Amino acid sequence: MNNIEGKFPLPYCLKCQKKIESNELLIQHFRLVHGINIDSEKELKMFRHLLVRDSSLKSKWLSWYNLVKAGLSIQEAFKCVHTKKYQRLRLVFLSVPDNASIPDLIEVLVEKRGFKREAAVKLLGALDLTSIESINAVQDKLLKAFSYKNNELEHYTVRGFSRVEGKEKIKELCTSADSILEKRNSDIKYDEWYRSTRVPGGIAGSLSNRKRSIFESKLIEILESLGYVSTSYITPVFSSDRKFFLHDAYVENCIIEYNGGYWHRDFLKFKKFLKEDYLEEIKKAKFCIDYKRANRPNFILIWEGDFDNEIEAAQFVISCLYKKKNSTFFSSREIDLELYEEICKQQNKQEEVDKSFLKMAFEFSKHSKCVSKKVCALVVKNNRIISLGINGTPSGFPNCNEVFDPENFDRTEHHKWSLENECHAEISAIMQCARLGIAIETCTLYCTLKPCENCAKAIIQVGIKKVVYNEEYDLCGETDNLFDMAEIEMIKIDI
Numbered sequence: 001m002n003n004i005e006g007k008f009p010l011p012y013c014l015k016c017q018k019k020i021e022s023n024e025l026l027i028q029h030f031r032l033v034h035g036i037n038i039d040s041e042k043e044l045k046m047f048r049h050l051l052v053r054d055s056s057l058k059s060k061w062l063s064w065y066n067l068v069k070a071g072l073s074i075q076e077a078f079k080c081v082h083t084k085k086y087q088r089l090r091l092v093f094l095s096v097p098d099n100a101s102i103p104d105l106i107e108v109l110v111e112k113r114g115f116k117r118e119a120a121v122k123l124l125g126a127l128d129l130t131s132i133e134s135i136n137a138v139q140d141k142l143l144k145a146f147s148y149k150n151n152e153l154e155h156y157t158v159r160g161f162s163r164v165e166g167k168e169k170i171k172e173l174c175t176s177a178d179s180i181l182e183k184r185n186s187d188i189k190y191d192e193w194y195r196s197t198r199v200p201g202g203i204a205g206s207l208s209n210r211k212r213s214i215f216e217s218k219l220i221e222i223l224e225s226l227g228y229v230s231t232s233y234i235t236p237v238f239s240s241d242r243k244f245f246l247h248d249a250y251v252e253n254c255i256i257e258y259n260g261g262y263w264h265r266d267f268l269k270f271k272k273f274l275k276e277d278y279l280e281e282i283k284k285a286k287f288c289i290d291y292k293r294a295n296r297p298n299f300i301l302i303w304e305g306d307f308d309n310e311i312e313a314a315q316f317v318i319s320c321l322y323k324k325k326n327s328t329f330f331s332s333r334e335i336d337l338e339l340y341e342e343i344c345k346q347q348n349k350q351e352e353v354d355k356s357f358l359k360m361a362f363e364f365s366k367h368s369k370c371v372s373k374k375v376c377a378l379v380v381k382n383n384r385i386i387s388l389g390i391n392g393t394p395s396g397f398p399n400c401n402e403v404f405d406p407e408n409f410d411r412t413e414h415h416k417w418s419l420e421n422e423c424h425a426e427i428s429a430i431m432q433c434a435r436l437g438i439a440i441e442t443c444t445l446y447c448t449l450k451p452c453e454n455c456a457k458a459i460i461q462v463g464i465k466k467v468v469y470n471e472e473y474d475l476c477g478e479t480d481n482l483f484d485m486a487e488i489e490m491i492k493i494d495i
């Protein structure tokens with residue numbers, strides 16, 4: 001503020017560009033001419049500070065002067081300067097003039113922000129630029145709308161599109177992402193150019209041609225100069241709204257996920273966002289770590305604002321690489337580690353539940369009469385068993401152990417006979433529900449053996465969303481691909 005005072009010594013009205021005889025007369029001037037009440041000389045200095053800042057704002061339509069006129073107190077406005085409140089709202093309407101009307105603002109949302117006109121009118125139609133309460137209400141709605149990435153369904157629904165239209169647009173993004181990935185894999189020069197100019201932090205980022213930040217580019221450059229090779233890495237996602245996570249970098253079996261200094265869900269910086277929003281980034285890390293159980297990657301989460309420069313960030317990454325044998329998740333924030341541990345505990349509880357049901361399935365499988373594989377499947381809803389199936393022949397038909405010698409049988413011959421005469425445990429459990437009229441949509445199926453592709457088709461058809469199994473099955477065929485296409489979560493658990 002000292003520099004400002006040197007530029008425009010009191011008493012002086014920056015708005016009218018004229019000198020006033022005394023501070024008392026200046027306070028009176030603001031009240032009578034501008035309709036702004038100032039209670040003390042301290043507030044007078046604060047308000048003058050706000051007026052000087054107005055002269056450097058790129059957007060003039062929502063200046064501090066206008067905000068104070070709308071009812072924002074000078075004390076509160078002074079605090080907002082330092083927390084950068086209203087900054088995002090100004091940037092949204094950067095091109096509109098000081099005297100812009102509501103229709104002008106609506107046009108910006110329609111032409112530059114992808115809103116349907118009806119949605120833009122609904123959002124801004126009630127905006128009153130003379131009321132700070134109205135401005136704040138619209139700001140909250142806009143910030144919420146802009147918090148979604150363009151590979152999230154809500155990005156389109158808040159802009160007035162139907163859910164069906166939103167899903168179609170996301171599919172277009174994913175299709176484009178697939179074609180880009182294919183081209184990168186087939187063309188080395190294109191891949192090098194792509195990596196040097198784009199951020200692969202997600203489908204939205206990579207398809208919008210967003211440039212890497214200087215911080216991120218230098219961070220990758222430092223790591224590569226030290227001999228660490230950075231490559232692309234994709235984690236498939238079980239979601240109709242997104243096909244995969246395309247990560248920022250992958251170094252020595254470590255996924256590196258970079259978030260800029262003002263990431264939209266950083267609730268430590270933006271208090272209006274909830275912990276649950278912030279938690280999504282940690283859940284994403286946990287999902288990506290667990291996706292490949294045989295060779296789990298490590299996950300390093302970097303927040304740009306936590307480091308003074310790129311060298312510090314690079315040193316943090318390298319220290320994580322050295323410690324990767326002792327831990328799977330790293331972050332520059334202690335709260336991330338606490339949230340990750342909390343998620344792990346919740347997952348461990350669910351895993352204990354899954355193990356309990358699998359153990360039950362193993363006990364029931366002992367009643368199977370099959371000489372090759374004794375299999376049991378349980379259909380569970382809300383942690384309650386609603387159906388049970390054991391592999392074997394239909395009721396009244398000869399059992400497998402009556403046709404084959406359990407100690408000496410040909411597996412190929414048995415498999416052929418089994419296809420003709422036996423029902424798999426999964427089919428038996430599903431048919432039992434059909435017989436009794438029990439809906440099993442969204443249920444979980446626990447099976448001692450990985451389902452074959454025919455059982456997988458039946459599981460998809462009845463709407464089961466999660467399959468937990470214990471043993472691999474060498475004749476399962478295309479089960480993995482079928483479940484991937486149907487977005488069914490499949491987990492292997494050892495007991």
